[in-house]
Amino acid sequence: MPASTPVPSARELLTQVGRSRAERTRGADERLRSLLADALTATETTASGVCVVALGGYGREELSAASDLDVLLLHDDRCPDVAAIAERLWYPLWDDRIALDHSVRTLDETLTAAAGDLRSALSLLDARHVAGDAALTIQLRTTLLAAWRRTAPRRLPELEESVRERGDRVGEIAALLEPDLKEARGGLRDGVVLRALAATWLVEVPQANAARIREGLLDVRDVLHEVCGRRPTDRLLADLQADVAAGLGLADRDALLRHVYQLGRTMSHLSDVTWRRVGRALAGRSVRRGARSRQRPGPVLTPVAPGVASVDGEVVLAPDARLGTDPMLPLRAAYAAADRGLLLAPHTADRLAGAHRPLPTPWPDEARRLFTALLGAGPDLLPVWEACDQAGLVADLVPEWDRVRCAPQYSPVHRHTVDRHLLDTCVQAARLVRWVYRPDLLLVAALLHDMGKGDGSPDHSVTGARIAARLAPRWGFDADDTATLVLLVRHHLLLADTATRRDLDDPTTIKQVAAVVRDADTLELLAALTEADARATGSAAWTPWRAALVERLVDRVRRTLERGQLPQPGPLATWQRLLAQRGGLDVVIEPREGGEVGASQLTVVAPDQMGLLATVAGVLALARLSVRSASVHTLDGMGVSIWSVSGDPPERAVLRERLTAALAGGTDLADRLAGLDAAYATSSKGRTRRRGGVGTAGAGPVGAAQNGAGADAASADGADVAAAQVRVVGGASTAATVLEVRAHDRPGLFHHVCAVLAAAGCSVRSAHVSTWADNAVDVFYLTRPEGGPLADTTAAEISRSVRKSLA
Incomplete structure (x- = not known):
């Protein structure tokens, strides 16, 4: 047998x-x-x-x-x-x-x-x-x-609270570089909850769509578990993403994340819509129970705009809607929902997408007004835009939207995908419209400023400006307004980059910004866009320190544009001059202007000597202080350096004692900083950054991204450290040579560069530092010992020396 x-x-x-x-x-x-x-x-x-x-x-x-x-x-x-x-x-x-x-x-x-x-x-x-x-x-x-x-009426509030708590704790799938496919908001657990809500019979749940999304997420999880082997996880870890993408037949990690983000976004949208309906259903039951009504009242249709009505908390098409013949009907419905904080009914969005008539090119004035008003609706813009995007309406309004939809941003500084960041910027810009002369231009620039991302372009600002030049005339903006929008998109990083990386006391800095913006009205728009972009990026991008620097820059540029006034280097305060004339080493610790928590200004006075700045930088690094900027003055043979730092400084006497020992050669700064760098690299593994040379509290260029020129082009897991980039910035100053150093962040980096510059025999007039995540951007204004910029050959040699030392 x-x-x-x-x-x-x-x-x-x-x-x-x-x-x-x-x-x-x-x-x-x-x-x-x-x-x-x-x-x-x-x-x-x-x-x-x-x-x-x-x-x-x-x-x-x-x-x-x-x-x-x-x-x-x-x-x-x-x-x-x-x-x-x-x-x-x-x-x-x-x-x-x-x-x-x-x-x-x-x-x-x-x-x-x-x-x-x-x-x-x-x-x-x-x-x-x-x-x-x-x-x-x-x-x-x-x-x-x-x-x-x-x-269900008793248990659903508890269920909703648990869903909200889980989302707050784990995060949203479309906002995580390593999303948890099961527990994150928009994940598999939310699909289970939707099944439970459908079983209550209280509300209609789009079960077929939810089931399709769950199937997509389950397919990703299946491949993830097979790739994991013996250590299964529901978290889509960065080092597994390439293999998971291959297992799903997707091109690369970027394609995988876009796919997962789209699934999660759709699941979140379905969940939001359903929970809003649950809330209305429970509220209705409570009202009827309180009134002891025997009959359930029918829905009341309230007109809110031509062809648009509201009913039971949702915006729907009115009986007289001219679907298929009224091209502005989708914009009126979307704006009506956002303006009133209502839900754009999904079936209404689907009907509009399937039968609406395209707007003529260029758009009529009323269409442009509705569009910009929608962008200025504040937080209520987000659910309405999502409903339109899910139905396919956004692609008709913004043809370039596909390039940024669910596009990941690998910098941990950014909280969201590119498309969500653009919408968050619109929400932030809506708070600032009263401060600019053309709110419509600010809101449209907010929507477009990062539109150049998503396709690996070397400079997303340049690509975005080209897109703005195409879209603005289509939306009905005239030539002058189009030129302003193109300028805002092309230079949306200008103020933040300049404020954190340039000497604001240098007249050349102010003249260069003024030459770009041309007039005070455009300067106001660019300042508002800078703030909105930074606030939408994340908490590290708009600190009181950064805001103060941008405000100072804007004020100086405005005075130049309106009165022709250029800044002059500020003199030492009277007490600083007296301190220098007394001779000997001393240090003064003061709180920074504006009362920012954890920010201080240090004034260090010591006999002038080559390498003084490097020595002080090393002592501050060992004290775990993050340097934001430093300026240097020489008076009667004394060096006066003024430092802006974050962190908790030691007592004045302790810091003075450490500086005295270091300047006398009693502290081996290089060895101690090398040990600090090694310990830091081991413990942080390239993630959260804080060093003596720069701190993440003074984060770098606003809105810089993986395909831009900003300093946040870091790998998501910190494993790949790019080679340092060192360059001489031509034309940035007539009084000094400007050297820009971009390198992987570490505690001793600022001291290291200062020591190399001192060994080369040049003086540092001022230094300005910033970071994005694990990337540092340090800018030094260098002069000859007797003053004035370096010779071109000398500057080139120093640039090579710094680059070689960082290799």
């Missing part, structure tokens, strides 16, 4: 690479049926009164290579040997090394568990019969669903 085919173990059935979820579920079901049949035979028990029920993901037939089996052995008093049956079920599975979430309960015990624990209730809603007495499973499901619908 031929040998019988061996029955595969449960582990083999679950973990075999390439098996589909249905195949894994079918294999697990067959294994459990076989085990239950053997157990019933061994215990001489009939199948009546006992059954095996699949719960949770197993109940939904969503098993991956790393899933556990969530199994309930349900029984009633007709099954006396349930303990023996359970042993014969569980032990073979444990022998197969299967992660098993098991329970043995009666029907009453199961209902009590569901009533007392929300997560258990959600898992039980997906109960599916596997083996044994099917009538018992049917009774369980019928009773559970009836109880869930009866208690």
Whole structure:
């Protein structure tokens, strides 16, 4: 007789690479049926009164290579040997090394568990019969669903709060470089919640769309679990993304993240829409109960704009809507929803996308007015724009939107994808419209400023300016307004870059900015765009220090444009001159202007000597102080350096003692800083940065991104450290040579560069430092010992020396 085919173990059935979820579920079901049949035979028990029920993901037939089996052995008093049956079920599975979430309960015990624990209730809603007495499973499901619908008004607020808490704790899929596919907002867990909401019968849930999104996320998770091997995770780790992309047939990591972000965004949108409807449904029940109404009132349709009405908290098409003949109908509906804080009904957005008439080119004035008003709606813009984007309406309004939709930003400084960052910038810009002469230009520039990202362009500002030049005339802006929008997009980094990297006391700095903006009105627009962009980027991008620098720059440029006034280097304060004339080393610690927490100004006075700045920088680095800027003055043979720092400085006497020892050669700064750098590299692994030369609190160029010229072009995991870039910035000053150093951040970097410059025999007049994540941008204004800029050959040699020392 031929040998019988061996029955595969449960582990083999679950973990075999390439098996589909249905195949894994079918294999697990067959294994459990076989085990239950053997157990019933061994215990001489009939199948009546006992059954095996699949719960949770197993109940939904969503098993991956790393899933556990969530199994309930349900029984009633007709099954006396349930303990023996359970042993014969569980032990073979444990022998197969299967992660098993098991329970043995009666029907009453199961209902009590569901009533007392929300997560258990959600898992039980997906109960599916596997083996044994099917009538018992049917009774369980019928009773559970009836109880869930009866208690939903009481339990849903708790469920909503748990969903909100989880989203706040884990984050949103489309805002994470390593998203958790299960727990993050917009992930698989939200899909489970939508199934539970549909089961309440309180609201309509787009289950087909939600199921499609879940299938897409499950496909990604399946490949992720197969790639992980023995260490399964639901988190899409950076070092696994390339392999997961290949497993899904996607081009690269960027394509994978766009795919996952789009799935998560759609799931979040469905969840938001459903929860808003749940809130209205529960509020309506409460009102009717309070009024003791016997009849439910019908929906009231309220006109809000031509062809547009509101009903039950949603904007819909009015009966007289000229769908297909009114080209401005989508804009009127979107603006009506955002202006009133209402939901643009998904079926309305779909109808508009499927039948609306395109706007003529150029747009009529009314269309442009509605569009800019929509952009200025504040936070209520976000859900309305998302509804339009999900329906396909945004691509008609902004043809370039596809290039930035769900485009990842690999800098950890950015909180969101490129498209969401553009919308957040519009939200921030809406707060500033009263301070500019043309709010419409500010809002459109906010929407367009990073539109050049998303395709690997070497300079996204240049690409974005070309896009603005194409779109602005289409939207009906005249030639002058188009030129202003192009300028704003092309130079949206100008003020932030200049404020943090240039000497604001140098007349050349102010003249160069003034030459770009040309007039005070445009300067106001650019300043507002700078602030909105920075606030939308993240907390590190708009600190009080940064805001003060930009404000100082804008004020000086405005005076130049309006009165022709150029700044002059500020003299030392009287007390600083007296301190220098006294001779000897001293230090004064003062709080920074504006009262920023953790910010100080240090004045260090010491006999002038070559390398003084490097020595002070090294002492500050060892004191864990982050330097933002430094300026140097010489008076009667004394060096007076003024430092802007963040961190907690030591006591004045302690800092003076450390500086005295270091200047006398009693401290081996180089060795101690090398040790600090080594410890820092080991502990931080290229992630959170704070060094003596620069701190993330003074983050670098606003809006710089992975495809721009900014300093935040870092790898997401910090593993790849790009070679240092050192260049002489031509024309940046007539009084000094400007050297820009871009390098991987570390505590001793600023001291190191200062030491190389001192060894080269040049003086540092001022220094300005900034970072994005793990990248530092340090700018030095260099002069000859007797004053004046360096010779070109000398500057080139010093640039090579600094670059070589950082290699």
